[in-house]
Amino acid sequence: MSQTITIDPVTRLEGHGKITIQLNAQGEVENAHFHVTQVRGFERFSEGRPYYEMPGLMARVCGICPVSHLIASARACEAIMSVRIPSTASRLRNMLNLAQMVQSHALSFFYLSSPDLLLGMESDPATRHIFGVTAARPELGRAGIGLRRFGQYIIELLAEKRIHPGWVVPGGVTEPLAPAKRDEILSMIPEAYTHIGLALDWYKKIADGFKAEIEVFANFPSLFMSLINEDESIEFNGGALRLIGPGGGIIDDGITAAKFTEVIGEAVEPYSYTKFAYYKPLGYPEGSYRVGPLARLNIVKSMGTPRADKELAEFKQLASGPVLSSFYYHHARLIEILYGIEKIEQILSDPLILDKQVRATAGVNRFEGAGQAEAPRGTLHHHYKVDENGKILWANLVIATGQNNNAMNRGILQAARQYVKEGKFTEGILNRVEAVVRTFDPCLSCSTHAFGQMPLALSLVSASGEVVDRVVR
Amino acid sequence: MSKLKVATAWLDGCSGCHMSFLDMDERLLELAELIEVVYSPLVDAKKFPDEVDIALVEGAVASVDDEKKIRKIRAHTRTLIAMGDCAITGNVPAMRNPIGPEAILERAYIENASAQPQIPCVVVPKLLRVVRPIHEFVKVDVFLPGCPPSAQTFHAALTALINGGPLDISALTRFGA
């Protein structure tokens, strides 16, 4: 008899998801799916609203990476206005986005995944959480809380509010940076270096203990995509997108926000409210690709800051071409935290950052505009059409989680096949399958912006589609 | 004194209220001396416990799953807190109400899809016709407005609830805060 295992909800994840695993009559894994169960409707209900309201509204897609939505949305509006924003505004927004990247990566690594890495994939679920981590290794737990606070507090200093600030507007930002705030941010940097140094040292020591997971945690050849600068260094706001193949060769390059829709399409699968992005010339699903920290580090040649460059060189030693196992998202995430801290320090060391000219103004000069940015978990794209009064006629968003959707589904199947044998599984085995999803740090509120809520469930279903088992922990 | 059992849950929200809860930062570790988080996206419990002292719920009720969840939470919770504007008024998720679920699904999964356009229907829950705040389904004990309420607000409210002290919400926060 065939069966289905359901994991519902997938926990230590940003949003609502379920996993189902289908078993055949022999108890072997036939298939597995990651279901996102929320839908929200932003693309539709933003119609009729003035375009300059879009950043504030679109930030509400996601409370974890509102800044990336603010920036991608403001950039789409600026394409409609045809303005170039003052360079100080652009650097302030870059800093805001980096601060968000640091806090969001800290959330993913320390609050959501470190319980598996420190306490063990099969440890007692009752204490497998951030409080358990802090009890077992206080300095590690506190480093994570400290790094998240570092990022969130910089956002508060720059933009007045940690979540959904109103500071980023079409044309730039509303207020210049005050010298006292710059000094306060700079004074927090040494502690942040200590925290990330501790985490990187610890991660490198334990990574070897996860060889088995590295083998099967979404470890397969795929395409990768991220923003990159002309000098091939990492970029979160400007630059253009590059797509590379599994061997590292460039497949497409210079994909600007305006060109994005020409080359990236979205497919729908019946089992998820999150769509599946793909590179159109290769079709679906062959054109599926991965985004986020692993993709970025695989694509760029340098970070452009000394400490992170040293770490990048070491990271590149992990494989002769792109690093393929999604387990390494964890490693890449820590390197990006280090980069974020260094880059913020670099940006603040230029006195021009205090310049008072931080906003450009204009009306509607074009009826269509697109903007993109790197969110912590990957490329984010906003695309709007307006009428001559600036009223939104149409909107589409392509978020990171949709771009990783195919790889997440393949990844849980790969891990389930490895660990579920003869229809037998334990709580710890199912936690391993969930841990594959955690490496991607998917954001389910983001990914279902389209219309609702994204649930994640894990079920074990037989080949005939029957639910064999459903684990409730 | 045994620790108070606390749960957090999200329905149709953006997780911003949960993020603001986490913004209590190190103060969370102090709170952890007095409370135990027994159910939350941050811990591994898959089933809502039978007896919870305080539950904080983010988001509006938008799907059949949300409705089931909020009824279950209410049945097993002593003090239910509607956390944030979405939970209290419907806020952003309710912006779809004049349009209706079909038009929204149609736009996302048919018009704005370039391959396999279809409305997802396997395992994913059905959407309710109208998105509504929590108190239209169950009794709410404490309303904590804000989009999101600040970490300071969470801390003051939780401290008051834990110690049984006075709680003046209007002094702590406001809608859209």
Ligand code: SF4
């Ligand atoms: S109230 Fe605001 S912060 Fe909270 S879930 Fe709703 S939109 Fe997000």
